[in-house]
Each structure stands twice: as C-alpha cells, then as structure tokens.
Amino acid sequence: MLTLQFGQCGNQLGHNLFSKISADLESSNTGVSYKANYEYAESTVEKWFDGMTGGARHFARAILVDTEEKVVKKISKETNASWTYRMSNVVCQSGGGCANNWAYGYKINSQRLSNSVLNVTRQELEKLDRFQGFLLLLSSAGGTGSGIGSRMVEILREEYETKSIGAAIVLPFTFGEVCTQNYNTILTLAEFCDEADLSVLFENQQMHAMSTSLLKNSNTTLCDINSIISENLLAAFQPTNNARYDMNFLISKIAAHPNFRFVTIKxxxxxxxxxxxxxxxxxxxxxxxxxxxxxxxxxxxxxxxxxxxxxxxxxxxxxxxxxxxxxxxxxxxxxxxxxxxxxxxxxxxxxxxxxxxxxxxxxxxxxxxxxxxxxxxxxxxxxxxxxxxIHRPLNVYLDKAWSSYKFAAFLHQYKQFGLEEDDFLEAFAKVENIVQEYKNLKSFSEN
Ligand SMILES: Nc1nc2c(ncn2[C@@H]2O[C@H](COP(=O)(O)OP(=O)(O)OP(=O)(O)O)[C@@H](O)[C@H]2O)c(=O)[nH]1
Ligand SMILES: [Mg+2]
The missing domain is CATH 3.30.1330.20 (Tubulin/FtsZ, C-terminal domain)
Known part of the structure; x- marks a missing residue:
C-alpha cells in the first residue's frame, strides 16, 4: 500500500494511522505463536513500511502533501523510536493553505505540487515487487485535501490505469463549520466516485458521538476521532488469513459494481x-x-x-x-x-x-x-x-450545497479560480445520481 496524506486532516489522520500500526506491531498480547506473530508482523511491515533508518526505525510508505507547513512539520517530528516519515516524501509548498476552497486547491495549487507528488509516487512504486494499491487520506471540507486530493486522484488514475485506488474521506460536522464545506464535499465526492475504485466515508459527527458515548470521552478532540477512524481502517486493512488480501482484493469483493463505490466501516x-x-x-x-x-x-x-x-x-x-x-x-x-x-x-x-x-x-x-x-x-x-x-448523509450535504447554490452564495470565490457553473452542475448531478442509486436499492425480500 502507498498512503498519500493530503491537507491537515489527511496528514493528522495518517500520522495517527501509522502510530497505531506501530503500536499493533509492538503489542505484547498477541494470542498466537511466535511464528504466527512473526508472519503477521512481516506482512504488516511489507504493507505499510518501506525500509529502515540507520537507527532501525521503519520508514512509513507515505507521501505527505500540504499547502502550509504547520501540520507536516509537526507530525514529522512526532514520530517515535520505531517509525518515522521519509523527509524526501514531504511535498509542501508553503502558500498559506487553500482557504477552504476546493477550486483553489484543484485548479491552482495542484499545478504547483502535482508533478512533485507524481515523482515521489514513481520512486516509491519502483521499489516495490508487489504493489497493493493506493490509499488516499483527506477531508472533503477544506481546500487542500479536497481540491488537491481530487486533482491527484485524477492524475493517478490516468498514470496508473489498472492499479487500485482507495480513499478514506472524512466528512465534516454538519453544523458550525465553514460555509464552503458543502460545496467542497460535493465537488470531492463527484471526483472520487469517478476516479477511485473505493471510498471509505467517515462522518466526523458519528465518530465524535462514538467517542463520547462508547469511550465516555466527554472532551473528544480531533485526535480522538482520528484514533477511531484509524482503528476502523486497520481492523479492515491489517493482514488476514488470506495471503492475497490487499486493496485489489477488497475492492473486488466490496465495490465490484462501478455505481456503488462508497462504503462505511462498522x-x-x-x-x-x-x-x-x-x-x-x-x-x-x-x-x-x-x-x-x-x-x-x-x-x-x-x-x-x-x-x-x-x-x-x-x-x-x-x-x-x-x-x-x-x-x-x-x-x-x-x-x-x-x-x-x-x-x-x-x-x-x-x-x-x-x-x-x-x-x-x-x-x-x-x-x-x-x-x-x-x-x-x-x-x-x-x-x-x-x-x-449512505444516501442519507450524502443527501444532507447535497441539500445544503444546493440551498447555497440557488442563491449563488460564495460562487465568486470559486469562479475567481476558474471553476464555472457547469462544473458545479455536473458535480451536483453526479452526486444526486449516486444518492438515487443507493436510495433505490431494494432488498431481496421486498420483491
Ligand atoms: N477527523 C478529523 N477531521 C479533521 C482533522 N483536521 C481537520 N478536520 C476536518 O477537516 C475539515 C477541514 O479540512 P482540513 O483538512 O483542515 O483542510 P485542508 O485540506 O488542510 O485545506 P485548507 O486548510 O483549506 O488548505 C473540517 O471538516 C475539520 O473538521 C483531523 O485531524 N481529523
Ligand atoms: Mg490546511
């Protein structure tokens, strides 16, 4: 697997994910023989890591992409004795972010960064005997993860036509965040439904509720939410009894139909x-x-x-x-x-x-x-x-985005970076179509 972390959310989530992988590797209570645990560890390292430092720390097989340095700087310092990021895999041009604007990320900043991301991607893939797929991490609400993430998934699809592309997309709280988040979410989902083979959706609201009600954590932070998301991803992606288990395999089982590529994890x-x-x-x-x-x-x-x-x-x-x-x-x-x-x-x-x-x-x-x-x-x-x-949360973002669009609210912010009304309408139509397809599913017994 090659993980690409985009923007604040993608990078913080990725950092949490690799910390959890490392904790899982080091856990003492494995319940299996030394040999079985050794095999599990070997598959885990093969899946997520890429060589070692002189000091025997694993390098995460990850690319860090952002348009401001704050988060990537912080997380690359916060690795521990057992793993770290490769600094040459950090692609960050400090430009003050994408201002929660999908168009700014997709149309402008991606031009400055995409070649570097692609170069690092090529270098990473060249080292691999067996490629298990891409895993893109991002939030749909900001400008970098959503905009640059959307452009990169297109570029990766073009460049690696037959390779499996999976994504974990964090959906925003439905209240109290920035007004452009609904547009950004619709534009992102429209891209990913076309270009990625599989998108795992996580609602921040639901993860927050799980943290407060199940983990009794009344001061839940984004980091706590990331912890739940990482555990969900790893519970799904860590090695299993099937030696061929990877992103390709998962996609073939869960998202074989091209109209149904959005999943959740319980x-x-x-x-x-x-x-x-x-x-x-x-x-x-x-x-x-x-x-x-x-x-x-x-x-x-x-x-x-x-x-x-x-x-x-x-x-x-x-x-x-x-x-x-x-x-x-x-x-x-x-x-x-x-x-x-x-x-x-x-x-x-x-x-x-x-x-x-x-x-x-x-x-x-x-x-x-x-x-x-x-x-x-x-x-x-x-x-x-x-x-x-899945049609219900998607419909909520769709309704909210459409309500703003009807009054042309904030559209000038997107137009100034070259995003036209037709682009919006196309994205609305795509997501509306997905919502309808999912909504129209009938279970076997209803016939
Ligand atoms: N679960 C989770 N959500 C996050 C985290 N950081 C930000 N978010 C959510 O992500 C959305 C904001 O997107 P960011 O990832 O901060 O934006 P960005 O991709 O860096 O884009 P810009 O800052 O606009 O350039 C909001 O919905 C936040 O609630 C995080 O670490 N974990
Ligand atoms: Mg940011």
Whole structure:
C-alpha cells in the first residue's frame, strides 16, 4: 500500500494511522505463536513500511502533501523510536493553505505540487515487487485535501490505469463549520466516485458521538476521532488469513459494481480505556449480531437506529426477527482474535439473503479472519459495508450545497479560480445520481 496524506486532516489522520500500526506491531498480547506473530508482523511491515533508518526505525510508505507547513512539520517530528516519515516524501509548498476552497486547491495549487507528488509516487512504486494499491487520506471540507486530493486522484488514475485506488474521506460536522464545506464535499465526492475504485466515508459527527458515548470521552478532540477512524481502517486493512488480501482484493469483493463505490466501516467492541481490564469479552455471535444490528433501519425508516453508539448486548437481537435492514450491495467481515471450538465465528446472521439487494450475486458476503489479536484486544470485528444508508448523509450535504447554490452564495470565490457553473452542475448531478442509486436499492425480500 502507498498512503498519500493530503491537507491537515489527511496528514493528522495518517500520522495517527501509522502510530497505531506501530503500536499493533509492538503489542505484547498477541494470542498466537511466535511464528504466527512473526508472519503477521512481516506482512504488516511489507504493507505499510518501506525500509529502515540507520537507527532501525521503519520508514512509513507515505507521501505527505500540504499547502502550509504547520501540520507536516509537526507530525514529522512526532514520530517515535520505531517509525518515522521519509523527509524526501514531504511535498509542501508553503502558500498559506487553500482557504477552504476546493477550486483553489484543484485548479491552482495542484499545478504547483502535482508533478512533485507524481515523482515521489514513481520512486516509491519502483521499489516495490508487489504493489497493493493506493490509499488516499483527506477531508472533503477544506481546500487542500479536497481540491488537491481530487486533482491527484485524477492524475493517478490516468498514470496508473489498472492499479487500485482507495480513499478514506472524512466528512465534516454538519453544523458550525465553514460555509464552503458543502460545496467542497460535493465537488470531492463527484471526483472520487469517478476516479477511485473505493471510498471509505467517515462522518466526523458519528465518530465524535462514538467517542463520547462508547469511550465516555466527554472532551473528544480531533485526535480522538482520528484514533477511531484509524482503528476502523486497520481492523479492515491489517493482514488476514488470506495471503492475497490487499486493496485489489477488497475492492473486488466490496465495490465490484462501478455505481456503488462508497462504503462505511462498522466495528466493535469499543471500551473506555479506564474499564478495559474489567470488560468481559463476549462470544463471537454477540458481536456479529451487534454488527448486523448496525444495519437496522428504524420503523419510521427515517434513519439508521444508530446501534453503533450502543454496546453489544448478549440478550438483545436473539429473539427479535422483524427488523428492517438497509439493503446491502455487499459486506466484508473481518474478525480478529481467537476462535475456539465452543466459540466459533458464526456468519449466518450476515449471510441472510434478505440483507442484500435483489440483484446482488452469490459473492455479496466475504469473511476474513485473523487469529492474531488486534491492538491487544481479545476480539475485534470490522464490517466493511456497501449499503443503501449512505444516501442519507450524502443527501444532507447535497441539500445544503444546493440551498447555497440557488442563491449563488460564495460562487465568486470559486469562479475567481476558474471553476464555472457547469462544473458545479455536473458535480451536483453526479452526486444526486449516486444518492438515487443507493436510495433505490431494494432488498431481496421486498420483491
Ligand atoms: N477527523 C478529523 N477531521 C479533521 C482533522 N483536521 C481537520 N478536520 C476536518 O477537516 C475539515 C477541514 O479540512 P482540513 O483538512 O483542515 O483542510 P485542508 O485540506 O488542510 O485545506 P485548507 O486548510 O483549506 O488548505 C473540517 O471538516 C475539520 O473538521 C483531523 O485531524 N481529523
Ligand atoms: Mg490546511
């Protein structure tokens, strides 16, 4: 994997991600033999790192891109004894940022930076025997991550036609942030749906709610949110029992249909740091059922019941059968931790035909397992899900952006950098189309 971190959010998230990978490598409670742990560590290093410093620190296989130096300077100093960034992989021309303006990033600043990013990308790829795919990290709300990220995904697609491109895109809080965030988000999503094979979407609002309700963290910071996002990504991406497991594989299982390339990750369990040692580990079926419940829609069908903010309950869900679920295109379940004779991973709950869209093929569900514990946890599960519910948050940004657009609010800020009304309309149409496609999914039993 080659990670490209864009803007403040992408860089801070990337830094958190590599710190977590390093913590996972160093965790003492692995639950597996020395040999099995060695193999896991070897695959982890091959996936995320690229050689070592003289002092035996791993170099992150990452490119850092920004239009102001503050964040990249800070994070490249904050690495620890076991890993660091390659300073030659920092592409940053200090220009005071992109002012939360997608057009400024996409049209202007990308011209100054894209050749350097491409050169570093080439150098990184040349070193690899087996390329596992790109992972782009960015927020959709600012100007650098969204604008330069959008231009770079186009350039990468052009340059590496057959390589897998995945992205983790952080969606903004819906209240209280800058007014241009909705335009930037729509313009970004429109680019990524065309150029990336897979986009994993994370809503800052939902991650914040998970941190306060599940981790009992009343002073949740962006760093805490990054921590949850990184754990979700790693629970999905770290090595599994399938040696061929990489971005290509994941894309082939979760986003094979070109109209449905946006996914979310649901994971469990989350336990406040203070009560970790008292927490009882449930059997696998409790967690699998809990993850299935995260796909539930409330009776009024106005939204997901947000089971993700609740803790898994061994009693609930066993007897109730009449819930409505959001129709899925496909799901990939990754389970991490020991499976024993009296506690095997039971998959039926997630394999039920009625969870899936009426046209989904036999390959709608994939399970991957890893006995080696993830970040010292007895069990941890991630459900990568491609399902209808994604249309709701996307529609919220679309509505908000359209409300501003109708009054031509802030449009001059984009026009001054060469973005025309047609460009906006095209982006609106694309995202509207995605929303409709996802909204129209019907589950098998509704026929
Ligand atoms: N989860 C998370 N969100 C972040 C972080 N930093 C910023 N954000 C969110 O990202 C959006 C702002 O985008 P930034 O990434 O700061 O912008 P940028 O890409 O650097 O672009 P400019 O600063 O406009 O050049 C807002 O929605 C913030 O809430 C972070 O570390 N983690
Ligand atoms: Mg910035």
């Amino acid at each position: 994971s469990t369990p989350y336990v406040p740091a203070t009560s970790l040692q008292y927490e009882l580990t449930h059997k696998w079926d409790v967690y699998v059922r809990h993850l299935k419940q995260t796909l539930r829609i409330s009776k009024s069908q106005t939204e997901l019941t947000n089971v993700q903010l609740k803790t898994p309950n061994p009693i609930l869900g066993k007897t109730i059968v009449s819930h409505m679920y959001s129709p899925c295109v496909s799901n990939v379940l990754v389970t991490r931790g020991k499976s024993m004779q009296n506690d095997v991973v039971v998959l039926e709950d997630l394999q039920k035909r009625h969870l899936y869209s009426d046209w989904s093929t036999l390959e709608f569900f994939t399970h991957l397992h890893q006995e080696r514990k993830f970040l010292n946890r007895d069990k941890f599960l991630a459900l990568v899900t491609n399902n209808s519910e």
